[in-house]
Amino acid sequence: MSQTSAAAVLIPVALMLVMAALQLPAAATPPPAQQAPRMIGQPNCSTTCGNVSVPYPFGFGPSRCYWPGLNLTCDTSHGPPQLLLGDGTLRVTDIFLRNATVRVMRAGLILNATGNLTSNGWNVPFGRGFTEHAYYLSRANELVVSGCSVVATLLADIGEKIPSRIIAGCASCSTINDSGDGSTVVRGLRMVDNLENKYCTGTIGCCQAPFTVGGVPNSVQAGLLYSSHAAEQRLLPATVFVAEEGWCDENILLLRANGLEEAPILLDWSVTRGLPQHKGCDDGIGRMPCKSERSSCLYDGQVGGFTCQCDDGYDGNPYLAGGCQDIDECKLPHEESRCFGECINSIGSMDCRCPHGTYGNPVIKGGCFKICRTE
Numbered sequence: 001m002s003q004t005s006a007a008a009v010l011i012p013v014a015l016m017l018v019m020a021a022l023q024l025p026a027a028a029t030p031p032p033a034q035q036a037p038r039m040i041g042q043p044n045c046s047t048t049c050g051n052v053s054v055p056y057p058f059g060f061g062p063s064r065c066y067w068p069g070l071n072l073t074c075d076t077s078h079g080p081p082q083l084l085l086g087d088g089t090l091r092v093t094d095i096f097l098r099n100a101t102v103r104v105m106r107a108g109l110i111l112n113a114t115g116n117l118t119s120n121g122w123n124v125p126f127g128r129g130f131t132e133h134a135y136y137l138s139r140a141n142e143l144v145v146s147g148c149s150v151v152a153t154l155l156a157d158i159g160e161k162i163p164s165r166i167i168a169g170c171a172s173c174s175t176i177n178d179s180g181d182g183s184t185v186v187r188g189l190r191m192v193d194n195l196e197n198k199y200c201t202g203t204i205g206c207c208q209a210p211f212t213v214g215g216v217p218n219s220v221q222a223g224l225l226y227s228s229h230a231a232e233q234r235l236l237p238a239t240v241f242v243a244e245e246g247w248c249d250e251n252i253l254l255l256r257a258n259g260l261e262e263a264p265i266l267l268d269w270s271v272t273r274g275l276p277q278h279k280g281c282d283d284g285i286g287r288m289p290c291k292s293e294r295s296s297c298l299y300d301g302q303v304g305g306f307t308c309q310c311d312d313g314y315d316g317n318p319y320l321a322g323g324c325q326d327i328d329e330c331k332l333p334h335e336e337s338r339c340f341g342e343c344i345n346s347i348g349s350m351d352c353r354c355p356h357g358t359y360g361n362p363v364i365k366g367g368c369f370k371i372c373r374t375e
């Protein structure tokens with residue numbers, strides 16, 4: 001072997017080694033977006049209060065930390081930190097960006113007329129605890145009423161120019177059956193179609209009603225239906241409360257044992273302030289709240305509110321510049337990514353193939369087969 005040919009072999013090998021050394025780390029690690037910590041809030045702003053995560057547009061402290069109208073209070077003056085909304089009567093436990101809701105705990109009953117059933121009716125302010133236009137009682141709540149021959153309705157404003165209307169209502173125990181032997185059998189009148197496994201199922205003097213729409217709650221109106229069995233009406237306490245749909249059904253034992261101290265309710269929220277005159281998301285208005293390039297804007301004309309969504313294939317905080325980041329679909333379980341073959345993530349999407357040496361359909365389980373060699 002001559003010296004020239006040895007060099008001709010060695011130089012490309014050395015070059016390849018250098019190139020491999022330079023390229024390997026980049027090729028072996030996922031795209032840098034995956035490594036960057038997920039942004040939650042504005043720079044130098046607290047994004048947790050106790051164990052509650054507070055993503056922008058929500059925030060507390062200096063005004064640069066939240067969108068106008070979406071400021072919260074992190075109260076550390078009484079024991080563990082509490083994240084409070086509005087006038088402080090509502091405690092925030094979860095903030096969801098994806099479906100624009102917050103879960104808040106609200107103290108106790110709206111109406112407790114136990115032992116005071118002589119009145120012709122009650123009109124109790126809901127005492128919603130917030131004055132900002134940013135919040136609405138979500139449709140995913142329900143009205144729960146106990147008592148005998150008690151009818152209760154919840155009134156709410158559902159749009160700026162639409163007068164207050166009933167968004168939920170039911171009557172509890174409107175049937176009293178005098179069995180004739182001195183004992184009284186009372187039955188609840190059900191106004192919900194599917195009462196399987198509901199809190200009031202099989203419970204005397206209880207009814208629960210879904211909301212027909214969401215809205216800004218006004219008041220609860222309740223009264224007694226005419227009954228010739230006024231005495232029986234006093235048998236059962238007359239109470240009214242609102243809770244997140246399904247919560248009573250899951251906490252029925254707790255409620256039976258302790259009564260209702262507080263209940264979660266869901267509020268819809270949107271960005272309603274701090275924007276110039278607009279006709280919805282058009283004309284660049286949408287980019288003002290929806291700062292992520294990979295997000296889109298939704299406008300609810302009825303409430304005049306904006307919300308933002310990350311585009312398909314992206315996840316994160318659409319209210320922050322660079323907040324929506326690529327989802328690495330390949331890290332999801334096969335059932336979710338719908339890829340059972342070799343998965344290659346790309347920005348905003350992914351590629352799914354059958355592994356080398358196999359063929360078939362990689363998006364179904366066991367869909368890739370070995371190529372048989374017959375030679």
Ligand SMILES: *[C@@H]1O[C@H](CO)[C@@H](O)[C@H](O)[C@H]1NC(C)=O
Pocket residue numbers: 043044
């Ligand atoms: C955040 O705080 C650091 C240190 O206090 C400061 O240097 C930096 O300028 C602040 N950044 C912003 C955006 O306020």
Ligand SMILES: *[C@@H]1O[C@H](CO)[C@@H](O)[C@H](O)[C@H]1NC(C)=O
Pocket residue numbers: 051080
């Ligand atoms: C947050 O803390 C409260 C009590 O301080 C606890 O009941 C709740 O389960 C915690 N939530 C989470 C998500 O850890």
Ligand SMILES: *[C@@H]1O[C@H](CO)[C@@H](O)[C@H](O)[C@H]1NC(C)=O
Pocket residue numbers: 071072073084085086087088
């Ligand atoms: C939010 O800010 C407004 C105006 O500064 C203030 O009146 C309100 O009390 C604040 N809300 C909370 C929950 O801190």
Ligand SMILES: *[C@@H]1O[C@H](CO)[C@@H](O)[C@H](O)[C@H]1NC(C)=O
Pocket residue numbers: 096099101138139140266
């Ligand atoms: C929003 O999402 C959360 C978490 O997935 C869920 O618990 C809540 O019920 C949703 N809100 C509505 C109004 O469906």
Ligand SMILES: *[C@@H]1O[C@H](CO)[C@@H](O)[C@H](O)[C@H]1NC(C)=O
Pocket residue numbers: 116119121122
């Ligand atoms: C009974 O109800 C009436 C009418 O709502 C109210 O004025 C009165 O204070 C109530 N009495 C008691 C003891 O709660």
Ligand SMILES: *[C@@H]1O[C@H](CO)[C@@H](O)[C@H](O)[C@H]1NC(C)=O
Pocket residue numbers: 175177178179185
């Ligand atoms: C009332 O009770 C009697 C005897 O228990 C029963 O036969 C009757 O069907 C009941 N009526 C109603 C309306 O429930």
Ligand SMILES: *[C@@H]1O[C@H](CO)[C@@H](O)[C@H](O)[C@H]1NC(C)=O
Pocket residue numbers: 109112113114115237259260
């Ligand atoms: C309702 O009021 C009665 C009488 O004041 C009281 O005994 C009862 O504990 C109250 N119920 C609840 C669930 O707060």
